[in-house]
Amino acid sequence: MAQLQLQMNENLFVRDPQETVLGRKIVESGIRMIDTLGFEKFTFRKLAEEIDSTEASIYRYFENKHRMLVYLIAWYWNWMEYRIDFGTQNINNPVEKLKIALKLVAEQKSKDPFFPDIDEAALYRIVINESDKTYLTRQVDEDNKEGLFRGFKSLCKKIADIVKEINPNYTYPHALISTVLQAAHQQIFFAMHLPSLTELSQMKENRFDKNNEFLEILVFNAIGVTEASA
Amino acid sequence: MAQLQLQMNENLFVRDPQETVLGRKIVESGIRMIDTLGFEKFTFRKLAEEIDSTEASIYRYFENKHRMLVYLIAWYWNWMEYRIDFGTQNINNPVEKLKIALKLVAEQKSKDPFFPDIDEAALYRIVINESDKTYLTRQVDEDNKEGLFRGFKSLCKKIADIVKEINPNYTYPHALISTVLQAAHQQIFFAMHLPSLTELSQMKENRFDKNNEFLEILVFNAIGVTEASA
DNA sequence: TCATAAATGATAGTAAAACTATTACATAAA
DNA sequence: TTTATGTAATAGTTTTACTATCATTTATGA
Numbered sequence: 001m002a003q004l005q006l007q008m009n010e011n012l013f014v015r016d017p018q019e020t021v022l023g024r025k026i027v028e029s030g031i032r033m034i035d036t037l038g039f040e041k042f043t044f045r046k047l048a049e050e051i052d053s054t055e056a057s058i059y060r061y062f063e064n065k066h067r068m069l070v071y072l073i074a075w076y077w078n079w080m081e082y083r084i085d086f087g088t089q090n091i092n093n094p095v096e097k098l099k100i101a102l103k104l105v106a107e108q109k110s111k112d113p114f115f116p117d118i119d120e121a122a123l124y125r126i127v128i129n130e131s132d133k134t135y136l137t138r139q140v141d142e143d144n145k146e147g148l149f150r151g152f153k154s155l156c157k158k159i160a161d162i163v164k165e166i167n168p169n170y171t172y173p174h175a176l177i178s179t180v181l182q183a184a185h186q187q188i189f190f191a192m193h194l195p196s197l198t199e200l201s202q203m204k205e206n207r208f209d210k211n212n213e214f215l216e217i218l219v220f221n222a223i224g225v226t227e228a229s230a
Numbered sequence: 231m232a233q234l235q236l237q238m239n240e241n242l243f244v245r246d247p248q249e250t251v252l253g254r255k256i257v258e259s260g261i262r263m264i265d266t267l268g269f270e271k272f273t274f275r276k277l278a279e280e281i282d283s284t285e286a287s288i289y290r291y292f293e294n295k296h297r298m299l300v301y302l303i304a305w306y307w308n309w310m311e312y313r314i315d316f317g318t319q320n321i322n323n324p325v326e327k328l329k330i331a332l333k334l335v336a337e338q339k340s341k342d343p344f345f346p347d348i349d350e351a352a353l354y355r356i357v358i359n360e361s362d363k364t365y366l367t368r369q370v371d372e373d374n375k376e377g378l379f380r381g382f383k384s385l386c387k388k389i390a391d392i393v394k395e396i397n398p399n400y401t402y403p404h405a406l407i408s409t410v411l412q413a414a415h416q417q418i419f420f421a422m423h424l425p426s427l428t429e430l431s432q433m434k435e436n437r438f439d440k441n442n443e444f445l446e447i448l449v450f451n452a453i454g455v456t457e458a459s460a
Numbered sequence: 461t462c463a464t465a466a467a468t469g470a471t472a473g474t475a476a477a478a479c480t481a482t483t484a485c486a487t488a489a490a
Numbered sequence: 491t492t493t494a495t496g497t498a499a500t501a502g503t504t505t506t507a508c509t510a511t512c513a514t515t516t517a518t519g520a
Contacts, residue, residue: 015496020496022496022497038367038368040367040368041368043476043477043478044477044478044479045476045477045478053497053498054497054498054499054500055478055479055480056480056481056482056497056498056499056500057496057497057498059479059480060496060497064478064479065478129366130366132362132366133363133366135423135424136359136360136362136363137268137270138268138270138271140423140424141423144423144424149424152427153424153426153427156426156427157426171429171443171444172428172429172444172447173429174426174427174428174429175417175420175427175428175429175430175444176444176448178416178417178420178427178428179409179413179416179417179448182412182413182416183409183412183413186408186409186412187405187408187409189366190405190408193365193370193371193374194365194370194374194379194383196383196386196387196404197382197383197386197404197405197408198402198404198405198408199401199402199403199404199405200405214401214402214405214406217402217452218406218409218448218452221451221452221454222447222448222451222452224451245467250467252467252468273505273506273507274506274507274508275505275506275507283468283469284468284469284470284471285507285508285509286468286469286470286471286508286509286510286511287467287468287469289508289509290467290468294507294508295507
């Protein structure tokens with residue numbers, strides 16, 4: 001099977017971790033450790049120990065641990081965009097295209113053999129638990145100027161453009177899609193930890209399908225497309 | 231004018247800050263400092279200095295700074311629930327009731343003279359910038375068991391119940407309302423910091439009204455109530 | 461009004477986290 | 491062979507979050 005590499009914004013790292021063995025080890029173990037410890041308990045010291053390297057070496061790849069989180073989340077959104085491009089190839093009907101995109105956003109994530117170094121399931125849990133921390137900081141604006149959030153914004157635009165294709169008169173395509181992208185993860189978090197906030201908590205077997213259904217109804221009703229017209 | 235006090239869950243504090251002069255000062259200055267410094271740069275040391283007290287004294291009111299944030303956010307949601315109760319008194323039409331609730335959620339907040347100690351405008355900014363940090367932690371489940379998130383959950387239920395009244399067949403009232411409550415703040419954050427994610431960034435004059443419109447359309451379309459039937 | 465306890469203040473200290481600095485050495489490209 | 495690069499080893503600094511102790515002030519109520 002062919003192996004792929006996602007092109008990442010240069011400001012996300014000091015040295016590109018995809019280019020060296022140590023870099024890939026840092027990312028691979030970083031994902032595992034953030035997933036198990038949580039972002040606040042995760043430290044470069046612990047990571048260095050785990051991979052038999054040193055703190056100083058890790059700092060040569062990532063400016064600090066916050067940047068490392070931003071890198072991982074950016075990777076996730078780049079990956080999602082690639083999957084949506086892939087999944088909507090040769091589909092011309094925009095309603096169909098939107099449905100595929102939403103399904104890919106909402107579905108439970110598992111290993112993608114194109115990227116053998118990344119544990120997508122663990123990364124997905126990190127997205128659910130930690131991704132808001134990438135931008136809920138005092139340096140959002142500087143970070144944004146550096147393009148650190150390009151992945152998310154680009155995906156939002158891509159899906160919003162499909163919405164516009166379906167209904168050019170809908171006023172809030174970007175607001176709708178950014179809301180939906182956030183809700184997709186938030187609802188899963190709520191179902192797990194604050195169950196009274198969502199009906200998905202009762203749906204243990206088919207939670208991800210029902211989440212998809214919830215979001216699909218939300219989007220298509222918002223832009224005024226009923227089942228009949230689809 | 232009569233002064234009110236919101237009844238807060240006992241687990242939110244060590245000693246009730248509403249009961250003493252020092253306690254009220256801690257909350258009042260705490261809000262101002264978190265608003266200006268951001269939660270991460272905010273420390274009990276700085277707060278103690280500001281109010282001419284000591285770290286030790288503040289720890290006698292709040293177990294740690296995270297609990298203090300949770301307290302402030304809980305206060306906000308309790309306040310919102312009270313305002314919605316107040317604003318929907320004697321309104322029987324559930325569609326009307328839901329509209330009022332959404333309007334109160336989405337509108338820009340300013341001073342409420344019933345609570346002279348609290349700077350609601352500053353607290354509102356804290357909610358926008360920091361509220362997710364209350365539950366995006368490893369101890370969500372313990373904190374939830376202690377009832378720390380009761381305010382938000384109770385408000386969500388209240389509005390979801392109105393939704394059920396309007397359309398008992400809609401499957402996801404809680405998911406819809408928790409999504410909307412989050413989106414209400416998130417969209418304002420995006421408009422300020424990641425403008426390409428929402429149309430609200432272009433609407434400088436009437437951003438809060440347009441946010442309300444966006445959410446209203448979202449909700450009423452989702453539950454299948456068009457303008458005509460309202 | 462005096463005794464007692466509760467509330468607050470003053471001061472110091474600890475452990476860990478986040479990052480920085482410096483030196484050294486092996487390897488591989490120029 | 492020189493030079494740059496990657497990695498390691500070690501140690502240090504600053505800040506944060508929190509704890510401990512004891513003194514002093516203030517409130518309460520017998």
